[in-house]
Amino acid sequence: MMRRALAWLVVCLALAAPAAAVQPDEMLDDPVLEKRARDISANLRCVVCQNESIDDSNAELARDMRVLVRQRLLAGDSDQQVIQFIVDRYGDFVLLKPPFKAMTYVLWFGPGVLALIALGIGVGYYRGRAREGSAASPARDLSEDERRRLEALLAEEREEKKP
Amino acid sequence: MKRLVYLAPMAVFVVVALFFYRGLQLDPKKLPSVLIDRPVPELDLPPVPGRDEEGLKRAHLLGEVTLVNIFGSWCVACLAEHPLLLKIQESGVAPVHGIDWNEKNPEDGARWLKRNGDPYARVGLDMGPPESHAAIDFGVTGAPETFVVDAEGRIRYKHIGPITAEVWEQTLKPMIEELSQP
16 A cells, blocks of 8 residues: 555656746747757746746746747757857856856866865875874983983872872 | 964955955846947837837937837836936936837836826837847846947946936936037
């Protein structure tokens, strides 16, 4: 019984498509073109909500842009031409994946450089500690004077422990 | 050398703090326009119903400095800047052209202008794709937005949000006057 219920749950979850904002009346009849439109839209930022793609956004402007993307595709534009059409108007900002160019090198290389710096600091730190550790073996570092004092203290303690 | 290592976290903190401090002053809603200094996009908009003229075309933005104002009857902030637009039109500093954007019905904008006064020299109706996409061609992210277009038809400035008296006096008006000089 439980098993069957679970199986049904899995089937239902598998069938549940993530909700997109695309309305049926926006969709193109040609499934190939529609697929291309969806792929393009998923990578274009909605300029109203900013952290959503126009494919996910319910904003009116996102809808307009989805329709425009489909219009350009119907007019025979390539995917790249459609994306360029939008970038010409809104800048690289509309691309959810920033392009790789001089302006964005910090963005692409920054994390790697920071990781390398952190690694360098870490390695330097542990090497330093290892060197200090071997140089400072405690027995050798005690002077003759200190050794005598230590012995005296230990002897004192032994005396006290005696009943 | 040892000392420098102890200063490193401090240095990292200072750099991060500078970034955050700068970030506090940036408004994420204010996107830089890529259209600045570029020619006005091709325009051929039909008129708002009830207005006599032919709508708004690119040719109408040539020959003198103009303001292009994106508005809609649905837009509350547009209503807020409306009295100022009427004053700007009265002052005669530059003609204000309107793009009536994203109306549900073409008549909505006409009704709104009748009710609140009409500051526009010309108004084009942009119902959005598939009919037209003038607002998207202008890189508009919301209404109202106002563009300063020079006599050669190049976009020189974009103001996002309602124009306030301060913005008009300190930014737009001086800019128009400077651009109008021969």
